[in-house]
Every structure is written in C-alpha cells, then in structure tokens.
Amino acid sequence: MFKLQSTYQPAWDQIRAIEEIQDVFSKGKNKVTLLGATGTGKTFTMANIIQHLHKPTLIISHNKTLAAQLATEFKYFFPNNAVHYFVSYFDYYQPESYLPTQGLYIEKEATINQEIEMYRLATMASLLTRKDVIVVASASSLYGLGQKRFFEENCLQLEIGKEYDFKQLKRQLLHMQYKPVHGKIEHGMFDIVGERIDIFSSTEKFVYRLHFNEELLELIELRDSTTYDYHSKVNKITVWPATQFLQDVTNLEQILVQMDEEKNERVKEFEAKWMLVEAERIKKRVEYDIRMIKETWFVNGIENYSLYFDRRLPGQAPNTIFDYFPDDFLLIIDESHMTIPQLQAMPAGDKARKMNLVNYGFRLPSALDHRPLAFAELENKLGRKDHTDKVKKTDFKILELGNTYKHLQERIVKELKWSEIPVRQHLDAKTIFLSATPAEYELKLSDKIVEQIIRPTGLLDPITYVYPKAGDYETLMKSMEELIKKKPHLKEFLDSYTLKDWVEEVFAE
Numbered sequence: 001m002f003k004l005q006s007t008y009q010p011a012w013d014q015i016r017a018i019e020e021i022q023d024v025f026s027k028g029k030n031k032v033t034l035l036g037a038t039g040t041g042k043t044f045t046m047a048n049i050i051q052h053l054h055k056p057t058l059i060i061s062h063n064k065t066l067a068a069q070l071a072t073e074f075k076y077f078f079p080n081n082a083v084h085y086f087v088s089y090f091d092y093y094q095p096e097s098y099l100p101t102q103g104l105y106i107e108k109e110a111t112i113n114q115e116i117e118m119y120r121l122a123t124m125a126s127l128l129t130r131k132d133v134i135v136v137a138s139a140s141s142l143y144g145l146g147q148k149r150f151f152e153e154n155c156l157q158l159e160i161g162k163e164y165d166f167k168q169l170k171r172q173l174l175h176m177q178y179k180p181v182h183g184k185i186e187h188g189m190f191d192i193v194g195e196r197i198d199i200f201s202s203t204e205k206f207v208y209r210l211h212f213n214e215e216l217l218e219l220i221e222l223r224d225s226t227t228y229d230y231h232s233k234v235n236k237i238t239v240w241p242a243t244q245f246l247q248d249v250t251n252l253e254q255i256l257v258q259m260d261e262e263k264n265e266r267v268k269e270f271e272a273k274w275m276l277v278e279a280e281r282i283k284k285r286v287e288y289d290i291r292m293i294k295e296t297w298f299v300n301g302i303e304n305y306s307l308y309f310d311r312r313l314p315g316q317a318p319n320t321i322f323d324y325f326p327d328d329f330l331l332i333i334d335e336s337h338m339t340i341p342q343l344q345a346m347p348a349g350d351k352a353r354k355m356n357l358v359n360y361g362f363r364l365p366s367a368l369d370h371r372p373l374a375f376a377e378l379e380n381k382l383g384r385k386d387h388t389d390k391v392k393k394t395d396f397k398i399l400e401l402g403n404t405y406k407h408l409q410e411r412i413v414k415e416l417k418w419s420e421i422p423v424r425q426h427l428d429a430k431t432i433f434l435s436a437t438p439a440e441y442e443l444k445l446s447d448k449i450v451e452q453i454i455r456p457t458g459l460l461d462p463i464t465y466v467y468p469k470a471g472d473y474e475t476l477m478k479s480m481e482e483l484i485k486k487k488p489h490l491k492e493f494l495d496s497y498t499l500k501d502w503v504e505e506v507f508a509e
Contacts, residue, residue: 001132004051004077006044011456014041018048020450025053025430029447030383033336033433036452042434043070045452046332047077049432050134056127057134057330058321062339064088064138070334071136081132084123086321088140089116096301096363098356105362108301114187117244122203125240127324128152137321139342142372144303144318146246147310154246158208159236163215169197177243178202187225188242200225202242245306249297255308256290262364263287270361278361286364304367314369317377328428331382336433336442344375383427 010018017034024032036042050057059074061067064087071085089112096108124145126133145151156172158164173190178199181191185207191198195212207228211219222231249255263286270279292299302309310319333339350371357363373381433442443449454460467475484491 001054002051002078002081002134004047005079006047006077008044008456010041010044010048012454012458013452014045014048014456017045017450017452018052020448021045021049021432022052024448024450030428030430031433031446032431033435033438033442033446033449034452035435035438035449037436037455039455040452041456042452043073044077044456046432046434047074050078050330053330053430054132055328055330055430056131056325057332058141058325059134059136059332059334060141060339060343061136061138061334062342066334067136067138074134074136078132078134081134082126082130083134084126084136085116085119086123086135086137086141087116087119088138088143089113089120095353096357097353098360098362100356100360118187118203118205120244121240121242123321124148124151124244124324125155125203125238127321129238131326135321139339139346141321142343142346142378143320144306144310144370144372145244145320145324146241147319148323150246151241151244154241156239157236158210158217158220158239160217160220162217164212164217165215166192166212173199173239176239176241177246179242199239201239203240206231208237208239245303249309252293252297255305256294258308259286259290259305259364259366262366266361266364275361281361282364285362303370304363305370307366307369312369314366316369317373317381318369318371320373322373322378322381322426323424325426325429327424327426328430329426331429331431332434333431334434336435337437337439340433340439340441343378347372347374381424381426382429382431383425 013036017036021032021034034042034045036045046059059067059070061070067087068085071083075083090110091113092109092111094106094109097106098104099106123133123135127135128148128151154176156169156176170190170192178188178190181189181198185191185198185200187200188202189200195214197210197212199208199210201208205225207223207225209221209223210217211221219233220235220237221233223229224231263282267279267283270276270282289299289301289305293302293305306312306318307314312318351368354363354368354371358365358367433446435442438449
C-alpha cells in the first residue's frame, strides 16, 4: 500500500531503530519513544515504519512551518500515496472574547486561506475513500469538524450516461455550501450556462465542466482552475462539500426551539441575580441568531451552537480529525516535548475565554461545547484505559452556570430523543513520540525507548571547547589565525581590523 521511494537506504542507527520499533509493535505493544539527536534522520526512520505497517498515519507537529516541512518531505518519500497538509486555515484570527476589567467586547475576526481550506477538505475526502493516507497536522487537529457520516453522505456522485434534474443539482450544490458565480469563478463555486455546468472543486485545483444533452450527462472535462486549459476527461466524479462544517438541518425547527428555551432559562438566571444588562444582551443575541438560521441556515458564530447541530449531549467530545481515522492507525507526535504541552494547554485556554462570554451574556452555556478535544479525551481515544475515569470526570458542565446544563441535557434527551454517543476508542492505534529531548510524560508512557544517536552519514558533532569570557585573548587570537588558514575567504571581513583590535572590540561589547 505504502511504497517508499528514496535514493538512499537506512544506515547506522536508523537500521537498529527501525528494527526495534517494528519488534515492539509486532509484540502487541503500541507506544514507543524515538530519542534521536538532531540530524540523525528520524524522519526517514518514520517513513520506513509507515511503509512497514501499511496503516493510515497522522503526524502532529507543534507549528505550521514545521508541519509544512514534514509534509514536503513525506510527499517526496511517498509520491504515489495521499500525503496531506492539515493545519488551521486562518491567515489571521482574532477570537471572540470579553475583557471584564476593561468592559471591552472583541468580535471575532478571521481571514480564511482558501488554499489551506482546500487542503483540509481534501484530507477529509481522502480519509473516507483511501487507506494509503498520511496527514501532517498541527495542534489544530484537536478542534472540531463536521460529522464524518454527514460529510460522506452529502457528497455528489456524477457519472456519464445518467440523467440529472438541473433544479435538483442546483439545490444539492447550494446545500453543500457551493455558491453561484458572481464574476470570477473561485474555490467552492458553480456556474450554470445553458446545458453546461462548471463546478470549482473544493478538494482539487480543477474545474469540473459538465456537458448535458437536456438532462443526460454526456461529458465530464477536467480543466485547470486558473487557465481553464483542458486537462482530461473522466467517466465519473465525486463532488465533496465546500465546507467542513456542513450542518444537519433535518430537524431544524426542533433545534431552534431548544435554542430558544435555553435562552429563556439563561435570561431567568441573569434576572434572578439582577444582571439585567446581561439578560437583555443574551436575549437579543440569540433571537437574532435564530432568525438568521431560520432564513439562511447560517449566521456568523454558528459554531457556538454546534452542540445542537452535531447532535451531542452537553460535555460530549467534539468530532475531530481523529474520528476520520480507522481504529488501527499510526500516530506520530513530532517534537513531542513541545507538542504535548501544547495539546494539553489548548482546551484550558479556550475554556477560560468562553467562560467570560457566557458569564457576561454574550453566549449561551452550550457555546462551551464548541471546544477542542480535551487531552484526557485524546488519550482515551487512543486506548489509554487508565484515563477513562478522567474523561468521565472532565468538568465541562461548569458549576457556576447553575441548572442550565442539567435542564439542557434533560430537554435534548426527552424532546430531541438524542442519546449519548459512545466514545470511539482507537484501541489498536500505535503511537510514536519523536524527540531529541523527550519529557517525563513520553518516557513513562512508552513501552520502549529507542535511541538514534549516530547520524546516517557516520559524522559526529565537532568537538567544542569552552573558554572563560575574559583574560584569554591569546587563545582566541590563535584560534582566529587557524580559522583564517582553513577558510581564507573570511579574511575580507577582517581587512579593516588587526586581530588584536577585533578581539578587543568583541570583548568590549
């Protein structure tokens, strides 16, 4: 399934590390720490492990830049497999927040990078259709996505030789959040001209041009999305939704009634505490949102009502990229000493920000359930059984909110007849922690620590000598003279100085 292509082979410590990791996994163990110094070729070692296991792989890095670098490397190693880049699609993001000490409300502002959004949607599509998938992600992988089932069910299958109703096609595209063209056709848009339909793919840099004879689909062309140049023709295509947050609106009226009831309860709680400004604030906000959702199926900040649209109960874990992977996938946490603390801290920071919004009437308590996956929930998903109790005790139901959460859950169970969805555990998932300086967490959790010290080139670090800062001019001058002999091109930088003057100036600073 995975075929590694490279001009070089494992060498030195890489050979031993690959064998030891394979041995650990073959014995039924599932957690390994690869302790490797910088430059020892840990990435190539991981590529060999992926080829050996033949399992869908998720690689998490602590920043976008490093994730992009890793994605590029793995695309080089696996050119015939699906390698995806999955990071936050915001070029700029200012989250909604409230600063009580200043009485300052800050609205959400965001600039979405359309290309990165395309990469994210392509990742989701590949995970639903292929097994040879490698996803390189940032810590944003903890944040919620639309339900896997709903994303898959709402794709559009088109095939030559079949008949399609134009009105129904347009209705389906609009439901998938494709927009009609107003000027230039762009990502996530469609255009109908006579018996021809152009659809700008949400997951590829192609325009699907569909030619009909009345209702019969006769030809499907792939065209370059920038130049419109002809690329090829195909017999059938799958058009995926244009958003990762496609909402289930089959029982929209019931959902809006529940949102309104939660608003009424919250207003009563504020009024009982004589917080009249907050009561009026939340009343106006929710009533406006309900009107917008009823008319357009959308409102800015609709993610704050994800509890209802995802059909979750209060406190339940959100849907994330982990739910798109099978139970036996491979997880690699790169630079684990940096990435794991980030994964642990993100949910707490998100909760602190939202508590101010809820406590001062800017959002309903259910907005707290639009959140990243808690670290204990992540561990439970990956089959760490000793963390099951921690997940059950995770406090997302905030005691300061009175009975709102309790009433909310009772209503959802009784009126919408939703029940708690069992937490899906990836009991067969395998985890590799990658670091030059692993922390205590990884070392204690791992079934084995595998060391990779010697570089594949066999070269060692140069010997370093440390001298006192002051009083050793002669040693430094002698070292400079030897350096100039070895690297004479450096001499031009010292032409205006004698070595003695240069050394004295350096020490004077």
